[in-house]
Amino acid sequence: MHTFSTVHYSSKIPEHCQCIILFIDHTNNIVSDHTLLTRFDSADILEQITSLKIESWETLCLFCKQSNIAFLCVNLDAQCKTAKDYQTVGAKLFKKIKAHTFESAAFCWPNVNETQFNVDDFMMIMKGFLNASYTFNRYKSEQADNKHVDIQHCCADINQFKVAYENLSAITDGTFLAKDLMNEPANILTPIEFCNRIKDLDNLGLEIEILDEAKCRKEKMFALLSVGQGSAQPSRLACVKWHGSKKKSDQPVALIGKGVCFDSGGINLKRAMLTEMKFDMGGAAAVIGAMVSIAKQKIPVNVIGIVALTENMTGSQAYRPSDIISSRAGKSIEVLNTDAEGRLILADAMDYATDFKPRAMIDVATLTGAIIVALGHEYAGVFCNESDLSKKLNHASDRSGEKVWQLPLDKEFDKLIDSPIADCQNISTTGGAGSITAAQFLQRFAKDIPWAHIDIAGTAWNAAPEVHGKGPSGYGVNLLTELVKEYVEE
Ligand code: BES
Ligand code: ZN
Numbered sequence: 001m002h003t004f005s006t007v008h009y010s011s012k013i014p015e016h017c018q019c020i021i022l023f024i025d026h027t028n029n030i031v032s033d034h035t036l037l038t039r040f041d042s043a044d045i046l047e048q049i050t051s052l053k054i055e056s057w058e059t060l061c062l063f064c065k066q067s068n069i070a071f072l073c074v075n076l077d078a079q080c081k082t083a084k085d086y087q088t089v090g091a092k093l094f095k096k097i098k099a100h101t102f103e104s105a106a107f108c109w110p111n112v113n114e115t116q117f118n119v120d121d122f123m124m125i126m127k128g129f130l131n132a133s134y135t136f137n138r139y140k141s142e143q144a145d146n147k148h149v150d151i152q153h154c155c156a157d158i159n160q161f162k163v164a165y166e167n168l169s170a171i172t173d174g175t176f177l178a179k180d181l182m183n184e185p186a187n188i189l190t191p192i193e194f195c196n197r198i199k200d201l202d203n204l205g206l207e208i209e210i211l212d213e214a215k216c217r218k219e220k221m222f223a224l225l226s227v228g229q230g231s232a233q234p235s236r237l238a239c240v241k242w243h244g245s246k247k248k249s250d251q252p253v254a255l256i257g258k259g260v261c262f263d264s265g266g267i268n269l270k271r272a273m274l275t276e277m278k279f280d281m282g283g284a285a286a287v288i289g290a291m292v293s294i295a296k297q298k299i300p301v302n303v304i305g306i307v308a309l310t311e312n313m314t315g316s317q318a319y320r321p322s323d324i325i326s327s328r329a330g331k332s333i334e335v336l337n338t339d340a341e342g343r344l345i346l347a348d349a350m351d352y353a354t355d356f357k358p359r360a361m362i363d364v365a366t367l368t369g370a371i372i373v374a375l376g377h378e379y380a381g382v383f384c385n386e387s388d389l390s391k392k393l394n395h396a397s398d399r400s401g402e403k404v405w406q407l408p409l410d411k412e413f414d415k416l417i418d419s420p421i422a423d424c425q426n427i428s429t430t431g432g433a434g435s436i437t438a439a440q441f442l443q444r445f446a447k448d449i450p451w452a453h454i455d456i457a458g459t460a461w462n463a464a465p466e467v468h469g470k471g472p473s474g475y476g477v478n479l480l481t482e483l484v485k486e487y488v489e490e
């Protein structure tokens with residue numbers, strides 16, 4: 001939920017504003033557009049800034065004697081700037097505004113023609129600011145005091161700023177939806193309820209199709225159905241289409257999400273992190289959030305979002321370690337561990353996606369604990385079978401500030417998931433390279449389509465707590481949206 005009500009744009013600072021956000025650089029020079037500040041005593045402000053010395057990436061609140069107005073100063077150290085620095089500073093600004101209970105604030109942006117900052121840098125600050133404003137208090141009987149803050153953006157080139165900020169708003173809407181879906185507990189957000197939330201999105205011009213269990217059976221999605229059979233909650237496969245391209249026949253980009261609404265591990269019951277396993281639908285949440293953001297931005301590319309929704313439980317009907325199951329692609333799979341369920345449901349979803357002859361297919365999943373060992377909560381792991389897609393992903397990552405790190409695919413790793421009695425097995429028994437062997441398993445279902453797998457087990461939650469707080473980060477929404485933009489034809 002947004003805790004600020006209205007956003008205005010202007011080339012002037014409004015008269016009745018409680019707080020002005022002022023940007024300075026590492027040498028304590030004001031970099032905010034000077035023409036905006038003429039009615040204030042800049043000498044007084046500058047003197048205070050110099051005497052107080054604001055450290056790089058820190059914020060400080062000053063009061064201008066002459067006008068009784070607060071100046072929230074931000075030191076942007078352009079010398080070593082990263083997307084994370086900008087977002088963190090944006091989050092700090094939001095927290096300061098809340099702490100001082102300001103009800104209105106004016107961002108006094110630098111003039112991009114006169115400084116080394118650009119509109120994308122400002123958007124990164126706002127990305128951190130907006131994410132820090134996110135709250136989830138649906139289940140609190142007493143609502144926290146969430147007074148709205150009026151935000152004013154003052155900028156020399158207000159049109160350029162406005163276009164960029166509207167795109168960021170679309171991304172933020174998608175991100176907040178992803179965060180909401182992730183925050184919902186599994187007793188509420190069952191696969192059916194997840195589909196209900198998806199159905200609510202048809203007013204954005206998205207075409208929605210839900211496959212229930214009977215339809216999944218017709219489609220021979222026995223890998224997905226096997227994972228769900230130990231749960232009282234039936235599985236679903238949801239398909240969301242965005243017809244953005246001028247030509248209806250243009251091949252789509254396919255986004256595929258792992259939607260395990262709760263992962264108990266199944267018969268291979270987990271012994272740790274169980275309360276966090278409601279987040280195991282983070283891939284599906286990222287895909288649905290991205291579809292919202294893509295539709296709101298009306299990106300002229302055809303996109304299809306496919307999410308496999310299920311619950312991995314231990315009931316008497318549950319699939320067992322040693323079961324051999326079949327999949328939509330026709331490959332038989334020996335289940336050596338019921339906790340390696342994500343790759344099973346993705347196998348069927350990916351095979352379904354190949355029917356649409358996508359120009360590229362990207363799956364997003366909280367797939368392995370091993371990716372947290374390798375990359376922590378900072379980078380998502382990427383696996384890719386084609387260099388052009390890999391390049392596009394890296395570019396999208398730079399633009400979104402959502403970091404990715406590519407790991408290898410190799411036929412030596414592929415061998416490790418050969419089964420002696422079926423076409424493949426769902427885990428390697430050799431030990432090591434857990435994230436890679438999971439990706440190798442998925443690659444067997446990619447056919448020869450350009451495909452990338454993004455393992456977000458580390459980045460989907462407890463990532464960048466200084467920006468997102470404790471819970472979900474919405475990682476992937478921004479990255480996937482930027483990736484889809486890479487396919488816009490010039
Ligand atoms: N959902 C988990 C992966 C996970 C673990 C995400 C920890 C976030 C935090 C996945 O289904 C799983 O359990 N994977 C197993 C695979 C193993 C059995 C080969 C894992 O990573 O331990
Ligand atoms: Zn699992």
Ligand code: ZN
Pocket residue numbers: 260263280339341342366367
């Ligand atoms: Zn899982």
